[in-house]
Amino acid sequence: MKRGFKAIATALVLLASGVVSAGADLVDAAAANGGAKTFAAAAKESGFSEWLKRDGPYTVFAPDDAAFDKLAPATRDALMKDKAKLAQVLAYHVIPGKIMVTDIKPGQVQTIQGGTVKISSDNGKVTVNEANVTQSDVVADNGVIHVIDTVVLPKD
Template identity: 55%
Template sequence: MKKTLIASLLAFGALTAVQAKDIVDTAVAAGNFKTLATALTEAGLIDTLKGAGPFTVFAPTDAAFAKVPKADLDALLKDKAKLAAVLTYHVVPGKVMASDVKAGKVQTVQGSAITVTTANGVMVDNAKVTATDIAADNGVIHVIDSVIMPK
């Protein structure tokens, strides 16, 4: 009886498997990270950010990427090593929720530290955090309004 009920519900679409979304799928579903998705693809980082993690990603929106001069962005997208360095500078190992953020230096996956300030809202280097705690099954995304560059 139980198997028949489940089979019937599946057949009618009343019961579907829920698949958790990783950081990449979560960002793509949001709709305002198209340039980031393109950059992650060009840098060969999609599989990494679909991995187990956990990761904390400070994700620049399409509007943030639009602040980068077109010639600079085009050159960056063609330089896989530099692009990977810039993108991994936006990623911190572990899952850091907004309530856990403290001012100071934080080591990135790229190897350099970003500077986090909390005086007038949260800033990461020169980028303002505009949305926080977008949960994914392998970490969390915090939205930033500018692309940050390693020194």
């Protein structure tokens, strides 16, 4: 009986911490995650949220709120004004398939935007181009989110 209670308690802690998002799509999971609210808001603002609500599965490398603040003000302002460009930048953070952090294979991976990102994994440290994964395996109904510390911009 104690073992069953412990499993339920662990599941509740995971749900409360945002590591598991029961009944949530990728947009809802990002919005519920303490550090990815700007990503979720940008997805809704640009119309990209409709893509992230599809069946998937997808793996999203969602920049945390501070990552958006690190962008040069002119770049950030231009992105927020150009919804199509913002959607393209957000799509550059998404790859097909549900890949948990322990299953990441280093190498070039094509994003749904069409460009490629370089994923590295070294002794538990995962990077996407130059961005560090700071929180991993935020599960949604249609994929998984890994929070990163930098907005990764596609090369034009």
